[in-house]
Amino acid sequence: MRPETLVRDHTIYACVMGSRAFGLATEGSDTDRRGVFLAPTALFWRFEKPPTHIEGPAEEQFGWELERFCELALRANPNILECLHSPLVEYADATGRELLSLRGAFLSRRVHETFVRYAHGQRRKLDADVRAHGAPRWKHAMHLLRLLTSARDVLRTGTLTVDVGEDREPLLAVKRGEVPWPEFEARMTRLGREAEKAAHRSPLPAEPDRRRVEDFLIRTRRASALEPGPYDEVVQGVVHDGGVGQS
Numbered sequence: 001m002r003p004e005t006l007v008r009d010h011t012i013y014a015c016v017m018g019s020r021a022f023g024l025a026t027e028g029s030d031t032d033r034r035g036v037f038l039a040p041t042a043l044f045w046r047f048e049k050p051p052t053h054i055e056g057p058a059e060e061q062f063g064w065e066l067e068r069f070c071e072l073a074l075r076a077n078p079n080i081l082e083c084l085h086s087p088l089v090e091y092a093d094a095t096g097r098e099l100l101s102l103r104g105a106f107l108s109r110r111v112h113e114t115f116v117r118y119a120h121g122q123r124r125k126l127d128a129d130v131r132a133h134g135a136p137r138w139k140h141a142m143h144l145l146r147l148l149t150s151a152r153d154v155l156r157t158g159t160l161t162v163d164v165g166e167d168r169e170p171l172l173a174v175k176r177g178e179v180p181w182p183e184f185e186a187r188m189t190r191l192g193r194e195a196e197k198a199a200h201r202s203p204l205p206a207e208p209d210r211r212r213v214e215d216f217l218i219r220t221r222r223a224s225a226l227e228p229g230p231y232d233e234v235v236q237g238v239v240h241d242g243g244v245g246q247s
Contacts, residue, residue, distance in 0.1 A: 003054040007063055010037045013096035016088035017079075018060075022146060023163040024171060034083045035063040038095060041225040066099075070217055074208045076110035078118050078147060085160045095220055102216060105209035107160065112199040115151035116192065119144050123188070130181065141184055142175040148191035155198035 018032030019025040039050035052068040055061070064072070064080075072080040084103050092100060122144045126136040146164055154160045164171055173179055179187075 003051055004057045006037050006039060006050065006065075007035070007054055007057060010039060011035050011063065011091065012038050012066065012093050013099055014063075014089075014091040015083060015086035016090060017083055017086055021082070021086045021088050021162050023165065023168050024142070024146075024175075026172070030060050033058070033061045033090070034086075035061075035091075036066055036069045036096065036099065037063050038066045038220065038224060040227070041221045066095075066220065067217060070106075070213050073106040074210055074213060076106075076108060076114040076208070078111075078115050078150075081106060081111070081160055082150075082162050085162050087163050098216060098220075102213060103160075105212045107154065107158065107204055108208040109155065109199055109202050109204045109206050110208070111151055111154055111160075111204070112195060112202075115147055116195060119147050119151075119188075119192075122147075135177070136181070136184075138177045139175050142171050145174060145184070145187055145191065146171055148188065148195060152191055152195040152198050155195060155202040155204065158203040 014033060014035035015021070016031060017034045019029045020031060037054070043050045050065060053062065053064045069080060073084060084100070084106065089100075122140055126141055126144070129136045146167070149164070149167060150160065150162075174184060
């Protein structure tokens with residue numbers, strides 16, 4: 001089964017991410033689409049497994065296989081969690097809607113480590129730009145502040161909100177290079193301290209609900225195995241005979 005077929009026929013969830021989901025879109029902003037596809041269970045019985053992610057088929061489009069998506073979400077990967085909480089959902093079938101209903105199961109105080117670690121990685125790149133060119137890439141600086149704000153707020157409230165809301169104009173001022181570097185550094189330091197303080201008092205659990213997510217994944221795989229498809233003979237052989245190749 002070709003990658004484009006998996007995306008076309010087996011997508012369970014699709015949304016818009018990037019600046020449009022963050023509420024930071026300006027004239028000329030791209031539309032970044034992200035999605036989750038469910039590879040038919042029978043494809044995993046072959047030596048060659050389905051891909052864990054697929055780029056395309058259109059530009060600015062990227063998708064993850066459900067298991068990989070859940071695995072990364074349980075690790076509190078910032079990009080994955082933000083995708084799961086996008087305010088711009090374009091498609092969700094019954095399985096996709098159940099995935100969305102599990103959003104709280106993925107959230108934990110792990111977000112402090114992963115979001116802040118990613119922000120520190122971005123900070124090192126900005127520092128390198130300042131040393132090499134005398135100025136950072138201000139768009140990246142804007143997103144660093146956005147990410148730290150998101151980390152602080154989800155730790156405070158237990159809810160991940162992707163749209164920046166009233167922070168839109170201050171963040172766009174950073175993107176335009178209108179905020180002096182020392183002021184940017186002060187904001188970043190303050191947000192880091194506030195996120196750390198929030199982590200100690202957060203209503204989020206210490207760990208995500210892995211068992212609940214795994215139960216969803218197993219049920220979804222079993223249901224897929226019962227669906228007719230291009231590997232129907234293999235599927236039916238397992239269902240009726242208790243194993244492939246039995247007589």
